[in-house]
Structure formats: C-alpha cells, structure tokens
Amino acid sequence: MVTGSKIPVCLGPIEVGGYNVSRSSIRWLREDGQLCSKGEIFAYFTIVISSKENKGPRIILFNEEQQDLKVAISAPIAGQVHQSRDDTLGGWSNIRQTLRWDETDVVGYIEPQGDLQPKPDKIQASLFMVAGRRVTPLAEDHSGLLTGWFDRTRAWSLEAEAPTGTLLSLGICNLRSVIRGESSGFSEILKDVAGQVVSVTDNLLVYNSRVLSELLSRQPDGYHAIARDFAINILKGNVLPSGADWTFAGEFLRCLQFCHLTENYKILTRKGIQSLATPEAVLLSLEAETSSTIKHRKLGYTFAYQGYRRPQFPPAFREWLQPNFELLKRNLNDIREDYVRLVRSIRARAPSTEILVVNMMSSSAEFALHRFADFEAPIGDTAPGVRAQDLNLMLYDLAREHDVTIVDADAIAAKLGGRFAMPDGVHTNGIMETELRNEILRILKAKNVPGFNATKAN
Amino acid sequence: MFFTLQLPKLGPYMDCGVFDKLYIPENEFVAANQKILDLRVDLSLTFAHDCPPVNYYRIVAGERAYLRKLVVTVGDTLWVGDTIALFSTETDEVPASAPKRQLIVSVIGIIPEEIW
Numbered sequence: 001m002v003t004g005s006k007i008p009v010c011l012g013p014i015e016v017g018g019y020n021v022s023r024s025s026i027r028w029l030r031e032d033g034q035l036c037s038k039g040e041i042f043a044y045f046t047i048v049i050s051s052k053e054n055k056g057p058r059i060i061l062f063n064e065e066q067q068d069l070k071v072a073i074s075a076p077i078a079g080q081v082h083q084s085r086d087d088t089l090g091g092w093s094n095i096r097q098t099l100r101w102d103e104t105d106v107v108g109y110i111e112p113q114g115d116l117q118p119k120p121d122k123i124q125a126s127l128f129m130v131a132g133r134r135v136t137p138l139a140e141d142h143s144g145l146l147t148g149w150f151d152r153t154r155a156w157s158l159e160a161e162a163p164t165g166t167l168l169s170l171g172i173c174n175l176r177s178v179i180r181g182e183s184s185g186f187s188e189i190l191k192d193v194a195g196q197v198v199s200v201t202d203n204l205l206v207y208n209s210r211v212l213s214e215l216l217s218r219q220p221d222g223y224h225a226i227a228r229d230f231a232i233n234i235l236k237g238n239v240l241p242s243g244a245d246w247t248f249a250g251e252f253l254r255c256l257q258f259c260h261l262t263e264n265y266k267i268l269t270r271k272g273i274q275s276l277a278t279p280e281a282v283l284l285s286l287e288a289e290t291s292s293t294i295k296h297r298k299l300g301y302t303f304a305y306q307g308y309r310r311p312q313f314p315p316a317f318r319e320w321l322q323p324n325f326e327l328l329k330r331n332l333n334d335i336r337e338d339y340v341r342l343v344r345s346i347r348a349r350a351p352s353t354e355i356l357v358v359n360m361m362s363s364s365a366e367f368a369l370h371r372f373a374d375f376e377a378p379i380g381d382t383a384p385g386v387r388a389q390d391l392n393l394m395l396y397d398l399a400r401e402h403d404v405t406i407v408d409a410d411a412i413a414a415k416l417g418g419r420f421a422m423p424d425g426v427h428t429n430g431i432m433e434t435e436l437r438n439e440i441l442r443i444l445k446a447k448n449v450p451g452f453n454a455t456k457a458n
Numbered sequence: 459m460f461f462t463l464q465l466p467k468l469g470p471y472m473d474c475g476v477f478d479k480l481y482i483p484e485n486e487f488v489a490a491n492q493k494i495l496d497l498r499v500d501l502s503l504t505f506a507h508d509c510p511p512v513n514y515y516r517i518v519a520g521e522r523a524y525l526r527k528l529v530v531t532v533g534d535t536l537w538v539g540d541t542i543a544l545f546s547t548e549t550d551e552v553p554a555s556a557p558k559r560q561l562i563v564s565v566i567g568i569i570p571e572e573i574w
Contacts, residue, residue, distance in 0.1 A: 173507065173508060173509045176508070291569070306509050308509055308510050308512075381569065382568055382569055383566055383567060383568060383569070384513075384567045384568065384569050385566070385567055387569065419469040419470060419471075420470055423469055423470065423471040423501055423504075423505045423511065424469075424471075424501050424505065424507075424511035424512070424513050425513065425567070426511065427505070427507045427509075427511050429505075
C-alpha cells in the first residue's frame, strides 16, 4: 500500500522478441526505510530468458551464466527505500525464477529526500545486470550478489540504448575492489555510465604481459600438449593426487586454455539483446609484472601466480611443479618486450583497443636510504621503491611509443598521503579506490569509449 | 655509550613485525651503512586484504657501533617499540646506566629472495 510520499518503483518494460523473461522475487540488500543515494543498489533478483518456441529443445540465453544472471535495482533518485511485501516471496522463490516479468510490477517504494515536484505516480526502476560465469557448475553459491567462485564476472546497464562498449579488467588484487566495488556488484563503477565492465581475477593465474601474450598466441595444439604433459607427469610422482590436487589442476589448465581478450559478449537491454565484440578497453596492473616467475622446462609456457598461493598448492601439484618448472627472471627490458608483444597482439585483432595500465606506487616519505652502495646492482632487484620507479619509467616509454594509457596510481597515492592511501604500497584504502575508479572512468570518457563517454539517462 | 635498536613504526597501519634475518653476530662491529637485519611486516591484522599485505624491510646502521646483545631471536614477532638489540660505541664497554638513545638507522623496503 502506498502511503504518504512513498512513490512506487516499477520494473518497467523489457522487449526480448521470441523469448520469455521470468524472474525470482526480490532479495533485499537494504533494510526497510533505509536511506539510499541515487544509483545505490538496494535489491536484486534472478532472471532467466528462455525461448517461446515449442518445437525442439528450449533455448536459454546467457546459458553459461544462467545460475548467476541477476538484475540489480538501484535507487533512481535519492531517498528512503521501502520494501514491497508483495514481491518478496521468500525461500527459493527469491533465488530461482517463479514470476513472469511484468512491467507494472512494483518492486519497492521510494520516499524522496526533499520535495519532488511534480510528484510522480510511479517511477521506473534503474536497473543493471550482473552476471557471473562459474569456474564449474559445482561451485554453487546463492548467498548473495555475485558470491561464489567465478572465472569471469560482468555488469552493464539495462538502460543502455545505443550500442555500448566493454572495459575488460585483467588487473590483479589491487584492482579487484576498484572495479567490483564494496558490494562486489559493480554498482560504484556503473553508477553513471551505461557500458559493460568485465572483471577477471587472478585466483590462480596472474595475467601479466607475458602470460597474456602466450594466451593470445596459444593454439589448440599448444594447449593439448600442456594438458597431455600434465596428465602424464602428475601421475608419475610419489604423491597420489587427491581431490584437492585435481580441483587445483583443473583450474590451472582452464586458465592456460582460455584467453579472455578474445571473448565476445551478449548483453540484455530494455530494447533487447545486443552483441558486443571484443573489449574496447583493457585494464592491466603493472604490479603483475614481477621480476621472476616460472616457466615449464620442456614446453616453455609461463605460470605466474601470487607468492602467497604457493603454500596453498596441494601436495601432488607441488611435487609436479618443482621438477617441471624453472625460475624465469625478467629484467626491465624483458618486461618491456612482453608488453610490446602484448600490445601488438591485441591491436592486430582489434586496432582501436584502448590499453590502460595502472602504474605502481613508487613514493613514500616515511623512510629512505641515502646510500645504496651495499645493494647489488641493479638496485631495483632488491629495493621495491626503486623497482617501482624503474617500471613506471618503462611504462612512460611504452605509453609514448605504443599508445598505452597510464592510470597514474602513483600520483593519486602521493596526493592522498602515500602509505595512508596504500598502506602496503599495493592495496588501496577506500578513498584511494574511489579516486582510482574515477580516474579510470575519466580516461575512458576522454578516449570516447562507447558506453563510458556519456552519463547514462537513468 | 650504549644505544638501543627498537622496532620502528613503518607506516600508519603497522603494529608488529617478524624478525626475519640477522646479518651480524653479537659483539661484532657494525659500520655505518652496514645491514643489520631484515623484517617481515604483515598488515593483515590492521589492513587485511584477500592477498596478504606483506612488506619486507632492511634495517641498516646509520653510525658505527658494536652489536653487544641481541634481545630477540630470528622468527620472533616484535611489537612497535620493542627492543631488538643493544649497541655500544666501544667493544668492551660495560653498561652502567640506561642507553643514551636509539641507534641511528635507515630503513628500506626490500624484495625478498625468490623461493623456488
């Protein structure tokens, strides 16, 4: 029931010719009466888009993301949100589809802050889609929005009208919350833009320039050789692989098989399905370019991982890794050459792709050494501050010569207080995250990347 | 004259560190700019992240002295302000009173050796 100044928030129309759109009831992320800013997600539901055709098997769109295809509802205006009891059925009805999409459905109410004149009878919800592709269908988790083990997560505005574009983030841990935000649902980065944002995380494989170059050039035969070699040799060890080993190994092989840079996308908007080509913009972390990694002795492929993962490797996997890989040292020139190879490979497929690289924090005023004589050259191999400066300079050269755009985290961190903004020199605090996100969006707008070059209508 | 070496606070979120490596034995002379020890600082308790926010530091002498007594052992967790070692200007000096001041040191972040 509508009382006082509460305005009903309606789903609004959606047109997907030849398909039914069904949905779950609403799962609330905010308490009844909680104040929300404009664009803040307050609830979400699951949707399934299935063919109306009776003949033959039913076609489900977004099939590989079907378990985690959600519509997030954000506040179209600032105000107190109130729950719609009629649309919260509870239990599995909040998780799996039980209702048909009806544009008149009231998904909640909003009590505007201040006086809204003229006061509308109803207001259309501001919607965006979030989707997760699970590493395996077994990694099922319905506890929240984009919770679980995903190989790729993405989000876009359902309100997009013109053909939109994609930002693909292959950044490591330092960019995860910048891209996915505090809610993990992309709401912060998509608050004002209608583009698609895709996030791939470094759960096992770190996507540095060498790994990505290899993935782009790897042919099916190359992958088969890796998989065959692995399957034969892991069984030759003294440790019998456990279930944990096979799970780990499965993710290892999946990462080496699949290149996110070559993916096309389908997105759903209120006007129907849009097909999107490969990403218009790719975001990388310079932090991923460690001075050493490992490479396979026989097949030569690179395996880059976060050092803290190593103690987590299961016993048989670890035993297989040690004799089959060797340390690969990468100096500045090696890293530069890897980047050049990567940039050329990306642009050979999609010449207009914008490549953004977040640089490293190189400055900290809290401590310093005034004499480097006791450090062996090159000092950047020992001192991380010097290494960050070296890599940042390398990136400047790369930007100038190969049209790569620097996201200057170093300057932003310095402005925000150095170690206060990046306490360990890598990970950001909330203020820094917001500034970094804004800088990425500013660059995408300046580069005129579709979907990021204008403020969205709703 | 006696000096102490205490665990310095290296950043706003640091509250402790692990004594990782010692470069000089007790009663040895330390020259200015000579490395004394390495520390491992894990900010997980104060600035947790899904991958551990760990930094490594090296403490380097800023003046000449003798390392007279090491108060802690490698692997110990130290809190900011904890005494790590005592130094003296002379090799056979006997401590008669409280240390005059802290040893002058420099601290630099380091990249740990690759374990493979």
